Amino acid sequence: MSARPTLAVWKLASCDGCQLTLLDCEDELLAVAEHVEIAHFTEMSSASVDGPYDVSLVEGSVTTAADRERILAIREASGLLVTIGACAAAGGIQALRNFTSVAELARGVYAHPEYLDTLETSSAIADHVGVDLELHGCPIDRHQLLEVISALLAGRRPVLPSYSVCQECKQRASVCLLVARGRACLGPVTRAGCGALCPSLDRGCFGCFGPAESANTVSLARRLAADGTSQAQLSRLFRTFNAGAPAFRKESVAHDAPPAER
Amino acid sequence: MTHRRQSADLTIEVPGLARVEGEGGLRVEVRGGEVVSVALNIFEPPRFFEGFLRSRSFEEVPDVTARICGICPVAYQMSACAAIEDAFGVTVDGRVAALRRLLYCGEWVQSHALHVYLLHAPDFLGCADAVELAQLDRAAVQRGLELKRVGNLLMEAVGGRSVHPVNVRVGGFYRAPRPEDLRALLEPLRRALDASLATAEWVAGFDYPDVEGEYLFVALRPDGAYPIDSGPVASSDGLETTPGGFAELVVEEHVEHSTALHARLAGRGAYLTGPLARYALNSASLPEIARQASAAAGLGPVCTNPFRSIAVRAVELVFACDEAIRLIERYEPPDPPAAEVRPVAGVGHGATEAPRGLLLHRYAFDAEGLVREARIVPPTSQNQLSIEDDLRRVVVASIGAGDGELTARCEQAVRNHDPCISCAAHFLDVEVERS
Numbered sequence: 001m002s003a004r005p006t007l008a009v010w011k012l013a014s015c016d017g018c019q020l021t022l023l024d025c026e027d028e029l030l031a032v033a034e035h036v037e038i039a040h041f042t043e044m045s046s047a048s049v050d051g052p053y054d055v056s057l058v059e060g061s062v063t064t065a066a067d068r069e070r071i072l073a074i075r076e077a078s079g080l081l082v083t084i085g086a087c088a089a090a091g092g093i094q095a096l097r098n099f100t101s102v103a104e105l106a107r108g109v110y111a112h113p114e115y116l117d118t119l120e121t122s123s124a125i126a127d128h129v130g131v132d133l134e135l136h137g138c139p140i141d142r143h144q145l146l147e148v149i150s151a152l153l154a155g156r157r158p159v160l161p162s163y164s165v166c167q168e169c170k171q172r173a174s175v176c177l178l179v180a181r182g183r184a185c186l187g188p189v190t191r192a193g194c195g196a197l198c199p200s201l202d203r204g205c206f207g208c209f210g211p212a213e214s215a216n217t218v219s220l221a222r223r224l225a226a227d228g229t230s231q232a233q234l235s236r237l238f239r240t241f242n243a244g245a246p247a248f249r250k251e252s253v254a255h256d257a258p259p260a261e262r
Numbered sequence: 263m264t265h266r267r268q269s270a271d272l273t274i275e276v277p278g279l280a281r282v283e284g285e286g287g288l289r290v291e292v293r294g295g296e297v298v299s300v301a302l303n304i305f306e307p308p309r310f311f312e313g314f315l316r317s318r319s320f321e322e323v324p325d326v327t328a329r330i331c332g333i334c335p336v337a338y339q340m341s342a343c344a345a346i347e348d349a350f351g352v353t354v355d356g357r358v359a360a361l362r363r364l365l366y367c368g369e370w371v372q373s374h375a376l377h378v379y380l381l382h383a384p385d386f387l388g389c390a391d392a393v394e395l396a397q398l399d400r401a402a403v404q405r406g407l408e409l410k411r412v413g414n415l416l417m418e419a420v421g422g423r424s425v426h427p428v429n430v431r432v433g434g435f436y437r438a439p440r441p442e443d444l445r446a447l448l449e450p451l452r453r454a455l456d457a458s459l460a461t462a463e464w465v466a467g468f469d470y471p472d473v474e475g476e477y478l479f480v481a482l483r484p485d486g487a488y489p490i491d492s493g494p495v496a497s498s499d500g501l502e503t504t505p506g507g508f509a510e511l512v513v514e515e516h517v518e519h520s521t522a523l524h525a526r527l528a529g530r531g532a533y534l535t536g537p538l539a540r541y542a543l544n545s546a547s548l549p550e551i552a553r554q555a556s557a558a559a560g561l562g563p564v565c566t567n568p569f570r571s572i573a574v575r576a577v578e579l580v581f582a583c584d585e586a587i588r589l590i591e592r593y594e595p596p597d598p599p600a601a602e603v604r605p606v607a608g609v610g611h612g613a614t615e616a617p618r619g620l621l622l623h624r625y626a627f628d629a630e631g632l633v634r635e636a637r638i639v640p641p642t643s644q645n646q647l648s649i650e651d652d653l654r655r656v657v658v659a660s661i662g663a664g665d666g667e668l669t670a671r672c673e674q675a676v677r678n679h680d681p682c683i684s685c686a687a688h689f690l691d692v693e694v695e696r697s
Contacts, residue, residue, distance in 0.1 A: 013306075016332040038393065046673070139423075202437045
């Protein structure tokens with residue numbers, strides 16, 4: 001990397017929340033801008049410097065033919081490509097289309113579906129191009145984003161957890177909602193990163209950060225079913241913002257089918 | 263110069279608008295000195311929320327719809343809760359309502375500080391962005407970032423986090439914040455109130471183009487209070503109705519250049535929601551300190567210059583900080599933190615004031631509380647026709663300007679309304695084409 005590396009921020013189909021997280025680094029934003037040249041960030045600036053870029057942050061999933069082309073060009077123009085958020089890592093909430101027909105969804109929302117340019121599926125960036133690092137979360141965590149930027153500037157690997165939310169709950173000394181209260185909680189199978197926020201608010205984890213490494217979703221689903229969670233609820237529980245992540249996808253589909261087929 | 267341009271044919275095209283929340287562009291065509299077409303193009307990839315909400319449980323709707331917008335997730339959660347509670351006949355107690363309003367104040371402060379300082383002010387000061395602005399006036403940018411930080415702190419204290427808060431549920435909250443945790447925000451909020459007053463004075467010194475819009479304003483108008491989270495829907499031409507009555511009047515149209523549906527009011531036409539509308543219909547309900555700020559910002563009781571919306575946002579920052587302080591000083595934790603919610607088959611409506619305008623939700627549920635039908639009318643689709651009218655007025659008023667200036671003015675005219683197109687993807691590749 002050059003003395004002052006260039007950073008580009010891109011967005012495909014998504015809500016803006018993950019790139020907003022960069023602007024939410026209020027105490028650090030001006031300092032970051034001193035160490036990094038923010039060369040392309042449409043939400044923040046009307047100036048844009050042509051690539052190549054040392055680092056690209058990509059928010060959003062691929063849902064249109066135009067964006068399928070665009071991600072190839074972004075990859076080509078980028079040294080390191082870091083995806084930010086659940087849309088980029090797993091297709092996001094809009095990957096719910098992958099479980100139904102887009103034509104049907106479009107008819108329900110738009111009078112003229114023929115005006116739309118849209119693909120049958122919402123897919124992760126890594127399904128299209130090589131990705132150097134995925135930052136998880138819906139939304140991403142501000143501290144993890146700063147860790148990634150600092151690590152890239154220092155030329156080291158960022159330290160990011162791959163263990164589950166359970167470990168963060170233990171660190172906070174929160175009561176286990178699943179064991180103590182029989183409450184539906186995806187903490188055991190969800191990647192850490194939020195600081196076990198929901199259990200601290202007396203709410204079961206709903207999986208914003210996607211599956212943890214080697215998540216045993218089958219075992220968790222069996223436990224939740226024994227505690228009274230219905231098959232339809234189980235399917236919905238695994239089918240939200242990370243519905244397209246393979247482990248969650250598989251588990252949600254398993255509860256769509258009649259139990260006999262499992 | 264002016265004469266030459268008045269007879270010219272001209273196309274102003276900005277394929278990718280910067281400093282807006284979303285993926286949009288604009289195109290204005292001038293033929294023989296007349297503006298013949300204007301279009302705010304919205305090409306954000308469609309995500310089909312209303313489609314995939316079907317068959318989801320009512321309990322999931324606030325979290326799912328929050329993902330429509332990372333900048334105003336609380337607005338989505340609040341309109342969704344209001345609509346669902348309307349459908350099920352649930353009434354929340356005053357303490358829950360006050361806590362919701364407090365969370366919403368956090369979102370207003372965060373979103374308005376972002377827009378005023380990072381997205382809009384650079385236009386008035388000739389900068390590409392806030393980083394460049396910081397080179398001219400670092401103290402101003404730091405003031406804006408500090409304001410934004412306090413808004414986020416408030417959202418975190420009540421909602422758990424600032425982007426897609428997790429503590430909101432139908433009926434109220436999962437856990438009520440501890441009074442001492444909220445009281446710890448009083449000091450930062452008092453500083454934020456001072457910073458908001460300084461913001462109003464700061465923007466009063468900007469140069470504003472002399473453009474007045476003719477708007478049909480639509481906003482919530484609660485009795486004796488500035489609108490945020492509840493109230494009947496009112497218009498500047500005398501309409502007053504419920505959110506459900508309003509939903510009947512909104513006609514949405516799907517046009518080719520936009521993945522947002524264009525809304526108009528039946529029998530009335532284009533209308534405008536957002537700060538200018540809220541202010542025009544409710545400025546008399548502002549607290550004294552916000553009225554002082556409005557005088558300092560050079561505003562009367564109604565403002566129809568869209569470029570001055572930045573001053574109205576500054577006044578609303580003052581209001582939101584003051585309101586948050588008031589709510590925290592009177593805070594009593596709701597106990598239980600949420601009303602009991604039992605689904606029944608039915609239809610419900612909810613309308614609240616997102617920072618950028620009125621957000622209407624309508625849901626039909628089956629007896630188990632699964633969504634049968636969802637309709638979401640966001641501020642930007644309601645404002646789209648009025649934004650296009652503004653573009654027309656701005657081009658007419660500045661027709662003698664150079665290409666670069668005219669294009670910049672058009673972009674600014676769009677940013678005046680803080681459109682939330684929920685995506686900002688394309689290169690800023692300004693194109694001025696003459697035939």
